[in-house]
Amino acid sequence: MRDLEELLSLVRDRESKKYFEEGIKAYHAGAYRASIVETWVAVALDLISKIRYLSERQDPQAIDFVKHLDNAIQSANKAKLQKIENELLKKARELELLTPREEAELQRLYLDRNVCAHPAFVAPEEVFKPNAEQVRAHLASAVDNVLSLPAVSGRKLIDQFRQEIASDNWPSYSNYNQYVEMRFLNSARHSVKRSIVELVVKTAIEPPDLDSNSAVSSTAVSARARVAINSLALNDPILLNNAIESVIQKRQKAEGLSDTVLLRITGSLGQFQCTWTVLSDSDISRILTLVSTSDTQTLKQNRALVCWPVYHTEIEEKVGEKRSELISTFDGLQHMLKTVTYGRRNLIPAVISQIRYANTFRDAEDRLRDFAKLARESDISSLRDFGKAVRENNQVYLAMNTETILRNICEQTKEIAGVGIVWQEIADGLHEDYLHSGEGTASNEYSYSDFKDFVAAFFNLYHV
Known part of the structure; x- marks a missing residue:
């Protein structure tokens, strides 16, 4: 049974x-x-407030509704x-503030409200006597279907997602942090969530056709979708799995899965078991052949290598x-650094190897x-391997900007348990290397004594 105080906390307006x-x-x-009457009042008030919001944003149907409502209010036209x-729920559904199912549930609330508010106008044997369970059901329905949701129609929320993912306003990878969930999904109804997540999956495996004046490229938009998929896998795996299965099945039944799409599925969705469950045996065989026979340029172009590891062992x-x-x-490593969105930690050994063999100061930095x-x-x-x-x-520890970059890395890794000791080892080691380098005390520029002090102060501050 739903907690009523929790329901109250979910009401937005x-x-x-x-x-x-x-x-x-x-x-x-x-x-x-009285409880049923007040619950309907809250629902009606909330829906009208949302329709006014849509009207202010130039929705034609909402503008027409508000105009007629205000005229009726000003003229006190009770009829x-x-x-x-009487038609409020229907109008809310037309504006996509409600789904047909939600409209049906709230229609029961409205009908019960009518017999509760006007018991004298029904036959004596039909006077409604609601029980506690019926009332709690109406309270929960009001919150779930209206009061906890934003004043944005499903269609507009989907359109908004399409616009934002191809805009300059989309956050960078390092600042992503569940952006799709917080911005588009957390307050949306389930049907809208499903549509948006399916759109994310489609965008990942098939870059959208964008206007020539678009702020970003279609491949960048697909990369953003891949990052969103990885976040969804952690926060709503069931919704994501259902979306993956739905998108792939629809493509199989319609135009089929082209070689390009199969390669993109491997890179964008290859980490999930459900991907290999829904793909047919013939599709999997085609992927095996495509990966084996394609050159790296083709695989790079279709982002087939950006998932690490792929769930399917053979592939x-x-x-x-x-x-x-x-x-x-x-060049290949640089490409992977830019494109890998799942399993990026697997690139670390290759990067450390290139640090070890950098042969100029600039290359080292x-x-x-x-x-x-x-x-x-x-x-x-x-x-430790990096240190x-x-x-x-x-070429690394004598490069001009090494200490600045090390401080940046230090700050980024501060949440790792026990990392302060490792950074102390690195800082002490760099200082000892300086003391044994033959530089003597002629110059303190590369002694890393300042870095030692920084590490000591930084990790004392964060109690690591």
Whole structure:
């Protein structure tokens, strides 16, 4: 049974909340008819407030509704106002503020409200005497279907998602942090959530056709969708799995899965068991052949290597061979750093190797910056390996900006348990290397004594 105080906390609009709270108080007092009446008042007020919001944003249907409502209010036309109330749920459904199912549930509330508010106008044997369970059901329905939801229609929310994912306003990878969930899903009804998540999946496996004046490329939009998929996998795996199955099945039944789409499915959805469950045996065989016979340029172009590892063992083996070939080169590793969205920590050994063998100061700094891109994916072991690579290559520890970059990496890894000790080891080691380098005391520029002080102060501050 739903907790009524929890339901009250979910009501978004302050004015609607006042009436809903009165409905709860009436329920606790045993005044069940009054509770139903107040609950309907809260729902009607909330829906009209949302329609006014849509009107202010130039929705034609909402503008027309508000115009007729305000005219009826100003002229005190009770017949028109009654008609507007009778058709309020229908209008809300037309504006996509309600689904047909939600409209049906709230219609029961409205009918019960009528017999509760006007018991003298029904036959004596038909006078409605609601019980506690019926009232609680109406209270929960009011919150779930109206009072907890934003004033945005499903269609508009989907359109808004399409616009934002292709705009300059989309957050970068490092600042992503469940953006799709917080911005579009948390307050949306289930049917809208499902549509948006299916759109995310479609966007990942098939880059959208964008206007030539678009702020970002279609491949960048697909990358954003892949990041969203990984976040959804952690926060709502059931919704995501259902969306993946639905999208793939629809494509199979319609135009089928092209070679390009199969490669993109491997890179965008390959980490999920449900992907390989819904794909047919022939599709999986085609993927095996495509990965084995395609050159790395084709695989790069179709983002087939950006998932690490792929859930399917045989395909992961073939993909792994191509990945190893790609990241063995400088340009290939740079490509993977830009495109891998699942399993990025697997790139860390290759980046550390390039740090170890950097042969110029500038190259050393660039490789340190590459590691900084993966810093949040690192752990104690990889940080120790990183520290050894830095110390072993004098092109790294004698580069001008090394200390600045190390501080940045240090800050990014501060949440890793026990990391303060590792950074102390790195800082002490760099200082000892300086003392034994033959530089003497002629220059303190590369002594890393300031970095030692920084590490000591930083991790004392964060109690690590």
